[in-house]
Amino acid sequence: MVTKEAKAEAKLGVEIETLWKALAKDLRFIIPQLMPDTVEKIELLHGDGGVGSILLFHLVHKEEAMRSQKERIVEVDETRHELVIQVLEGNVLKRGFSSFKTTFKLSSLSEKESLVDIKVAYETEKDGEDEQARMDAIATAPPLYFFQLLEKFLLPTSNT
Numbered sequence: 001m002v003t004k005e006a007k008a009e010a011k012l013g014v015e016i017e018t019l020w021k022a023l024a025k026d027l028r029f030i031i032p033q034l035m036p037d038t039v040e041k042i043e044l045l046h047g048d049g050g051v052g053s054i055l056l057f058h059l060v061h062k063e064e065a066m067r068s069q070k071e072r073i074v075e076v077d078e079t080r081h082e083l084v085i086q087v088l089e090g091n092v093l094k095r096g097f098s099s100f101k102t103t104f105k106l107s108s109l110s111e112k113e114s115l116v117d118i119k120v121a122y123e124t125e126k127d128g129e130d131e132q133a134r135m136d137a138i139a140t141a142p143p144l145y146f147f148q149l150l151e152k153f154l155l156p157t158s159n160t
Contacts, residue, residue, distance in 0.1 A: 001098060006120045006136035010147040014154045016108040019116075020081050022154060023104060028055055034149040036060075051076050059091060066091050074101065081106035095138060099123040102143060118143045 028042035047053025069090025087100040120139040
């Protein structure tokens with residue numbers, strides 16, 4: 001099995017420190033508010049929310065087996081604004097991936113704009129260029145959608 005990498009980026013009209021706080025500190029509280037039809041709640045199973053912490057995502061799904069996902073925070077780099085999360089068990093690993101690790105790196109574009117670089121390292125049994133393109137899309141679509149929602153959530157209502 002070979003590790004593959006999918007990359008994407010999102011430009012957001014939110015300054016970097018506000019975005020970093022939402023991503024690194026408040027993520028488990030914000031996601032259920034942003035995606036109530038997908039994520040019911042996120043429980044902190046182990047740790048203090050920092051490196052090594054394990055989060056249990058309670059998902060909204062008609063199939064019992066697809067109702068949870070466990071993730072570990074692998075890295076939190078305050079200086080580089082980088083967060084790395086690894087899926088330990090759950091939905092994504094039932095969709096053709098045998099390992100799945102996402103890195104979010106934030107950089108400031110201007111006083112009110114940030115760039116989010118998303119890198120997903122994954123392993124899959126599936127092979128071929130068409131399959132890789134499909135798996136890349138499956139890997140990057142959810143975080144891109146999440147950041148669209150997060151941007152709307154973080155922007156003051158007077159700007160919309």
